[in-house]
Amino acid sequence: MAQQTKVSMVKQKVKAWIVEGKVLPGEKIYSENELVKMFEVSRHTVRQAVGDLVHEGWLYREQGAGTFVSNRSSQSQIQPVSSSGKNIGVITTYISDYIFPSIIKGIESYLSAHGYSLTFACTDNDPEKEKQCLEAMLNRNIDGLIVEPTRSSSYNPNLHYYLEMEQNNTPYLMINQYYPQLNPPNIILNDENGGFIATEHLIKLGHKKVVGLFKSDDIQGLNRMQGFIRAFRENDTPFFSEMIITYTTEEKEVTLLHRLKEILISEDKRPTGIVCYNDEIAINVLNLLRELEIKVPDDISIVGYDDSYLTEASETKITSVTHPKMDMGIEAAKWIVAAVENREKDTVEKRQKVYEPELVIRNSTSAILKQHNSNKHVI
């Protein structure tokens, strides 16, 4: 495992403890020595991870006393007893990364204001963990559940938990995507159109050799890919081999970039545009291009997805497709409260909200230079 991956792993686990309430605000975390043993990593890795977490505000240091958990309300599952006495569960693939804090902030702000308490859990996009989360939620007698599906492009083995909830009149709804067999109330994006506008933007700028990087284990990725293909088709842009690279959750960190690197270092195969599944991937691609001394947008234009804080994080600001984030969270919270307070009706009634994505143009994309404007490499 690369050093950076080890650091991420340690950070991820510590954040999970905090989010899951295993360590509480004000509590001291394990010593460096203990963390080294626990994670079987070097002291250097632990020091870097803890340093990052302090920097990001998850932990704070007290001179001579040690390192403690910060009091960040949106990360803490321990809430004052809610005024309604009701508790809503939230299961997402991730909690403390990327756009998830914004979604969760939306959920939390509405629910707190309405006197509900919250219980968070994350699945790391693993159905086995989703099962554990669902069992834990059901054991706590939650009054309602907001769920982001796990690995939605495969058949989900946990559907019976949702049927059980429905049987018990415990309302649930899904965000970002939903399991089609359950056809639950859901709040999603038009991801097909998002993939389409990202791709058409590049095509309209004169790009023909545009590669798409899509996550294949979530429906979101497959829908964005569908829009990507449609943009080629509707703009009479020739398909070419290796125009699509897919990856799974496990392949996100390393394999995807290896595959991309192969086509970048080949003069013949190098694209002039890249459509990324999301901004996280776009940042990784930017880093790879920097390493290969390929300029963005002069040599290659890049489009991200989710319009997250990452689009502004690098020296190149990333063109990206909007995601409602906090607004989606608020909407989900509103729905679940309505369902909890008026059970009979809302659980049965099929409801869906689809956000239409928009493109936010920044400086990672530009019109193609003349010398690129040929397309020899059609299949």
Add this chain to the structure above:
Amino acid sequence: MAQQTKVSMVKQKVKAWIVEGKVLPGEKIYSENELVKMFEVSRHTVRQAVGDLVHEGWLYREQGAGTFVSNRSSQSQIQPVSSSGKNIGVITTYISDYIFPSIIKGIESYLSAHGYSLTFACTDNDPEKEKQCLEAMLNRNIDGLIVEPTRSSSYNPNLHYYLEMEQNNTPYLMINQYYPQLNPPNIILNDENGGFIATEHLIKLGHKKVVGLFKSDDIQGLNRMQGFIRAFRENDTPFFSEMIITYTTEEKEVTLLHRLKEILISEDKRPTGIVCYNDEIAINVLNLLRELEIKVPDDISIVGYDDSYLTEASETKITSVTHPKMDMGIEAAKWIVAAVENREKDTVEKRQKVYEPELVIRNSTSAILKQHNSNKHVI
């Protein structure tokens, strides 16, 4: 492997030889001894398989001379040189089993009448074999392709072959289901509604404890399951644990029936109705129930799907949901001819035909008897 499974395996292989043109009409097939060695099965198994194939018209015997391949035009890939000189490829999951001969007969009858020749291949629902089929088809320079998707509920790794065809203006269309990312012209069934009407039929007959058996590796199965769940929901029938049993292609023969047997031999869990993914499964379930001395429809009602010849094959005639079969084949052939003869337009234009299923009621289903009409076993 059970004796019946071995017999099926031998029949399957011999039929594949015939369909793929490895043995031609009029040619002698291998001797019993050779078949015994080839398949590593008993002489008894070979004799039974060959007997079945003679009975089903695939083979014929000549006294003293041996066993020969029948001349059944719909099973032979070798065609007289077509008058148009054009060749259409057909890739399905299976060819010689179940409803596939009817679909293929539809395709063949229309194409032959219009002077086209055909090339068949089957994938056994394995994406790796689909890849081989596609490569073989592309090497043969087919003029058009009719495809039934393989393992459609997972991301398909062969999409680039279809994009390549589209790039080369080789029209293709999909039947039964389609890969959503490609969004190709397609001719399908409303499987969600099929699952719904099958299930609602039982519910309207007073059944509450209805178990659904669904294939989870094809979208068809997941859509039927979606209809199954909706029928419970819309009829206010309580969900209960183990109301859905899913299986994959590999689990079809043995595992599925084991799982079902477990709930059948338990007084508590035994359902009064079973909705089967298709008639093949319904026949297997009938056999299992006979073995367990459970009466159909007195003790348990059964619904199949596809309205195939199997519904009339057993002593109990099976209530089933219609599938257009030969009509779907004819329609697919018409579309592909139109596309081949007017390429530019038809490949780009999105076309879809959705058949609405109907229920054909036979004597495997009946109103529930009074003593069953309780439902203690809600989750």
